[in-house]
Amino acid sequence: xNNSIERLEKEIEESVPYFASDESSSVRKEVPELSEQxxxxxxxxxxxxxxxxGMCGAVFTSPFDVVKTRLQSSVYRDAYKSGLRKGGRLxxxxxxxxxxxxxxxxxxxxxxxxxxxxGLGPNLxxxxxxxxxxxxxxxxxxxxxxxxxxxxxxxxxxxxxxxGISAGFVxxxxxxxxxxxxxxxxxxxATTKTYKNSLDCLVKIVKHEGVFALYRGLTASYLGxxxxxxxxxxxxxxxxxxxxxxxxxxxxxxxxxxxxxxxARSGSAGVAKFVASLITYPHEVVRTRLRQAPxxxxxxxxxxxxxxxKLVIKEEGLASxxxxxxxHLMRTVPNSMIMFGTWEVFTSILSKL
Numbered sequence: 001x002n003n004s005i006e007r008l009e010k011e012i013e014e015s016v017p018y019f020a021s022d023e024s025s026s027v028r029k030e031v032p033e034l035s036e037q038x039x040x041x042x043x044x045x046x047x048x049x050x051x052x053x054g055m056c057g058a059v060f061t062s063p064f065d066v067v068k069t070r071l072q073s074s075v076y077r078d079a080y081k082s083g084l085r086k087g088g089r090l091x092x093x094x095x096x097x098x099x100x101x102x103x104x105x106x107x108x109x110x111x112x113x114x115x116x117x118x119g120l121g122p123n124l125x126x127x128x129x130x131x132x133x134x135x136x137x138x139x140x141x142x143x144x145x146x147x148x149x150x151x152x153x154x155x156x157x158x159x160x161x162x163x164g165i166s167a168g169f170v171x172x173x174x175x176x177x178x179x180x181x182x183x184x185x186x187x188x189x190a191t192t193k194t195y196k197n198s199l200d201c202l203v204k205i206v207k208h209e210g211v212f213a214l215y216r217g218l219t220a221s222y223l224g225x226x227x228x229x230x231x232x233x234x235x236x237x238x239x240x241x242x243x244x245x246x247x248x249x250x251x252x253x254x255x256x257x258x259x260x261x262x263x264a265r266s267g268s269a270g271v272a273k274f275v276a277s278l279i280t281y282p283h284e285v286v287r288t289r290l291r292q293a294p295x296x297x298x299x300x301x302x303x304x305x306x307x308x309x310k311l312v313i314k315e316e317g318l319a320s321x322x323x324x325x326x327x328h329l330m331r332t333v334p335n336s337m338i339m340f341g342t343w344e345v346f347t348s349i350l351s352k353l
Contacts, residue, residue, distance in 0.1 A: 043140045045350045046343075050135025053343035054127040057335040062123065063116040064331030067103045069186040071324030073288055100327045119186040122198045126178035130171050135343060138167035138232060157233055164232035168225025176221055177214035181205070183291040194293070209294065219305045220287035227280040234272035235340070239265055262344060269340035270333045277332055282321040284328065285312065 058065075107115050142163040146155055181201045188194050195201040205213050242264045246256040286308045294300045302308040312320055 040143065041139060041347060041351055043136055045347055046139035047132045047136040049343045049346035049350060051128040051132035052346050053135075053339040053341075054131025055124060056342045057339035058120070058123055058127040060338055061331040061335045062120045063104055063107075064100075064327045065123065066107065066116055066118055066186055067100055067327040068284075068324040068331060069119075069183060069288060070103065071099075071327060073187050073292060097326055100330065103327075118188075119182045122178055122182040122185060122201075125198070126175050126182055130175040130178075131339065133174055134167045134171045134228065137170045138163050141166040155236075157237065160233045160236045161229060164229030165225065167232070168228045169222065171228075172218065172221035172225055176218045177202075179221070180214055180216060180291045183217075183288060184293055187292060216300075217287040217290035220283050220290055220308075223305070224280065224283040224287060227276045227283070230276040230279065231269075231272045231336070234275060235269050238268035238272065242268065262341065265344060266337045266341035270337040273336035274329060274333050277325075277329060281325055281328065282309075285321050285323055 104116070111118075142155075142159060145151060145159050145162050147153055151159055181198055184201050184205070185195060185198065195204065202214075242261055246261055249256045286302075286305060289302045289308050289312065290305070292300075292302070302311065
């Protein structure tokens with residue numbers, strides 16, 4: 001009996017430390033963290049990873065960019081008749097798809113395979129700094145706004161919205177001359193070639209139209225920043241859903257697949273771009289028209305944002321505001337998936353340096 005009591009007392013004494021409230025107790029040390037706070041990514045990482053992501057996306061989807069620009073332009077309006085006005089919605093969509101493939105084939109046959117990548121040089125010169133600036137400004141602005149007194153370190157849709165607006169404004173202002181040169185080169189016909197290369201295009205624009213001509217379409221670009229802003233907001237929301245799902249799986253004792261999460265986030269970027277493009281597409285048409293070369297008398301047909309909207313709708317109808325939508329979606333959706341996927345990969349790699 002005495003031995004039993006002594007053994008019980010000994011067991012109680014051994015158990016006492018485990019019931020203590022001391023934070024350094026062994027029980028508390030053994031409890032694993034269910035989720036870790038994501039580490040802050042340095043701004044230069046966003047800059048480099050964004051440029052690499054933009055470059056990969058632009059190279060793979062360049063042919064669709066050529067088709068989209070031509071369908072948006074009034075220069076090629078007579079050559080490429082839009083199928084939007086023919087038949088209902090379903091037949092119109094089918095005709096758009098057929099039209100896109102037909103133009104790709106015609107460009108390849110009549111102008112050669114290199115024509116499918118026309119404007120890729122200035123496009124890359126524009127895409128790499130544009131995406132670098134966009135991802136850098138967005139990441140830096142998001143951290144700055146999030147850590148301000150108003151938000152106290154909490155992320156929200158409003159933080160993403162303000163960061164997206166900031167990134168769109170800075171990117172549009174910095175890169176507009178590059179996009180104007182790219183548009184002129186893509187609209188330059190093979191039969192009546194006006195520009196030899198990007199540098200020749202730049203010199204001729206400045207000589208004949210003035211330096212300020214390089215900023216034609218800037219107002220439409222500012223309007224277009226709504227698209228990238230909306231894409232960022234939608235992407236962040238879907239990314240949060242994916243993150244919460246992974247946390248729930250971890251709490252249930254299941255290991256989430258990093259590869260599947262990466263595919264899901266890349267797909268979210270494509271879905272976000274698809275929705276944003278459908279809502280804001282008319283600004284793309286207006287921006288292309290404003291960047292066109294002047295007519296033969298030297299006067300630009302489109303002189304401003306509102307004037308361009310009114311004139312296009314008056315002469316060609318409201319449906320023309322969606323000219324080139326099919327190749328635009330065929331380009332931008334996979335482009336966004338490749339770009340954001342590449343950005344995430346390089347962000348992860350460079351953050352470990």
